[in-house]
Amino acid sequence: MSKQPNIILILVDDMGFSDIGSYGSEIHTPNLDKLANEGIRFSxxxxxxxxxxxxxxxxxxxxxxxxxxxxxxxxxxxxxxxGTLHKQCVTIAEALGDQYHSLMVGKWHLGKKPSQRPFERGFANYTGLLDGASNYFKPEPDKALIRRNVPFQAPR
Structure with missing residues (x-):
């Protein structure tokens, strides 16, 4: 039985196509370059x-x-x-199902109600902000960091 490949999807707001080395940047990004060069890159x-x-x-x-x-x-x-993902839409985590352990880190920004959170959309683990623009270190009261569906404060 062959081992399934890891899937790592990195989405960064406000990043240009050539902002990492493997896409032509003069900025030294060796870890991202290694991931890109050993995996599949979008062209x-x-x-x-x-x-x-x-x-x-x-x-x-x-x-x-x-x-x-x-x-x-x-x-x-x-x-x-x-303003939120429709229930009939299947997320990548839901599609992968039990074949993968789906983890998400960072900004969710696809719905804040309990039924719309990453755990309800197929992710086994999530740490990040449910809302959009916020401060990881000093989040506003209604924009708390979430870890395993529980609000928490980032260490300083």
Missing amino acids: QFYNTPRCCPTRASIMTGLYPHQAGLGFMEEDIGNPAYS
Whole structure:
């Protein structure tokens, strides 16, 4: 039986195509370069100018409007702009199921209600911010860091 490959997907807000060494940057990024050079790299990739819609597409493989995040996390009364992933959309973690241990770290920004959180969308473990723009070290009270579905304070 062959071993399944690891899947590491890195999404960074406000990063340009050539901002790491393996894509032509003059910035020295040896660890990211090693991951890119030993794995599969995108040579064509399209995203939206907003973080939520891009994240929704990557998580589901759908256009952002199909997933419910045509704009951001605001529900404006239209299914394409519901502000959260639709329940019928399958996330990459849900699709991988029990074949992989799916872990997510960082900004979720795809819905804050308990039923919309990473644990409810197939991730076995999550540490990060449910909301968008926030401060990891001094989060606002309603934008706390979450670890295993429990709010916590980052160490200083």
